Amino acid sequence: MTGDEAVRDGVRAGERAARRLAELGVCVLEPGLSDAEFDRIEAEYGIVFAPGHRGFLAAGLPVGRAAPPEEGESPRNPWPDWRDGDPDVIRERLGWPVEGMLFSVEHGCWLPGGRWGQRPADPAEAVAAARAALATVPRLIPLYGHRYLAAGAGKAVAPGRVVLSVVGADAIHYGRDLAEWVEREFEDPGSDRAWPEPAAGDRVPFWSDLAG
Template sequence: MRMHWRAEHQILIDAGVTIAPGLTEAELDRAERVIGARFPPDLRSFLSEGLPTGERFPDWRAPGSPEVRRRLDWPFDGIAFDIEHNAFWLDAWGARPSELPEALQIARTLVAEAPRLIPIAGHRYLPAEPALAGNPVFSVYQTDIIAYGNDLAAYLRCEFRRLPYVDAVREGMRRIPFWSELVDANQ
């Protein structure tokens, strides 16, 4: 696990992001309790060294805020939108029910059973599981879900230096149950 994030925080500062003092262990624990998921160790380390602030970033000092809740709900809400309006359905989910409420309930169950996606910036998310450093970062916009970095550090370097996201994605990226299937569907 990375021990220092000075370079990544400096990249954010150079991109115009304000970095507040890092979260304390108590603040990290509280945020995890409120959202019902543990932050992977690399995210905990990153946030403890400095907290990016501004409208693109979740305010982890207010984890129960409506804005953080909206960001946490965003992945399912986008999938639900595409199921309802774009007839989205993966074969791996079984036969699509003819009734929309039933289809949405299946999707809701699948998302609830999948690793929780933790908002990082905008519509970029880091899976909470496995509880290891090195999970990929996903860009999540409805069912247009793509890998945006093999890990948190690669994502931050590319996103905030405005490099092509493909520079942050390499072969051998960790597969994440459910979410990697959606990434595969977009290739």
């Protein structure tokens, strides 16, 4: 698949996911983001949406649950409101994957196999070393709760197909693309179904390694 074909494929998957989300009625959907809004958001937060993520948000912008949270669910809105949301909240959510990983490092986590070298004995030094290493990995963009897509690397590149669930040092592949993620998240939650792993070329450096 060429780069242009991968971009188109990613956009189509995002659009399919948005249509299915609307059919399921599980969230409040506003009109999708315009090109001007994408430009503003990407400039404000220093991010680039991957093609599939862009196609998803252009087809319809999820801004909240369709029903109040159930007992035991967090009252916090799981959907980032890219249009009207509090910028501080969005920046906080953009930082969750790295900050969660650093919290795990502070409490003893360290990558095996020497990928980060030998762990410093001092926890603060270990966190500093991990922070420097994490500055080189793909940035994750919040999708829903603790689900993420990798950031794009320019409009001619199509990373960010795979949906990841990341909490601290725990990561799971939650869909090979957005359309599969919607099915798993909202149509078949809690199922013990064995979901296929992403193709080697779709894995997200570092984060997919955490997922196994």
